[in-house]
Amino acid sequence: MLKANREYGGGCLCGAIRYRVTGPSLFETQCCCRDCQKATGTGHTTIVGIARDQLHIDGEPSIYTSAGESGGAVSRHFCGTCGGRIFTSGALPGENVMVQAGSLDEPGEVTPENVICGKDALPWDHFDPALEIYELYPPFDPVTREPT
Numbered sequence: 001m002l003k004a005n006r007e008y009g010g011g012c013l014c015g016a017i018r019y020r021v022t023g024p025s026l027f028e029t030q031c032c033c034r035d036c037q038k039a040t041g042t043g044h045t046t047i048v049g050i051a052r053d054q055l056h057i058d059g060e061p062s063i064y065t066s067a068g069e070s071g072g073a074v075s076r077h078f079c080g081t082c083g084g085r086i087f088t089s090g091a092l093p094g095e096n097v098m099v100q101a102g103s104l105d106e107p108g109e110v111t112p113e114n115v116i117c118g119k120d121a122l123p124w125d126h127f128d129p130a131l132e133i134y135e136l137y138p139p140f141d142p143v144t145r146e147p148t
């Protein structure tokens with residue numbers, strides 16, 4: 001988990017977009033949904049939930065908006081030059097966003113807690129066997145941790 005009171009750097013492949021994010025993270029997970037597979041070009045995406053005001057971006061990301069699994073508008077922010085994914089907005093209640101774990105300068109600081117949208121998980125994509133794989137979403141709100 002990204003630690004409280006620590007700042008982490010990140011950015012895209014070409015360096016046109018850089019960002020700073022301050023901990024703590026709200027949650028860290030891996031999503032196997034088809035949209036994440038299409039957007040990343042691989043089996044799943046690893047994401048870090050963060051309050052929007054903890055993310056400070058230098059540069060102007062391109063944005064692609066589509067209907068998410070829940071029906072609401074989900075916007076993916078990425079570098080228009082190299083295509084590197086930075087963060088996703090609109091998928092969480094409130095002013096919370098999800099940063100792409102692989103775009104961090106220290107991606108090893110991320111420790112996914114579980115796997116979501118396991119219904120779409122691919123047979124060649126493997127996860128830590130200690131992690132719970134949910135068919136869709138966990139039975140609790142990922143931000144508040146309240147049962148849903």
Ligand SMILES: [Zn+2]
Pocket residue numbers: 012013014015016017079080081082083084
């Ligand atoms: Zn770039």
Ligand SMILES: [Zn+2]
Pocket residue numbers: 031032033034035036037117
């Ligand atoms: Zn997904």
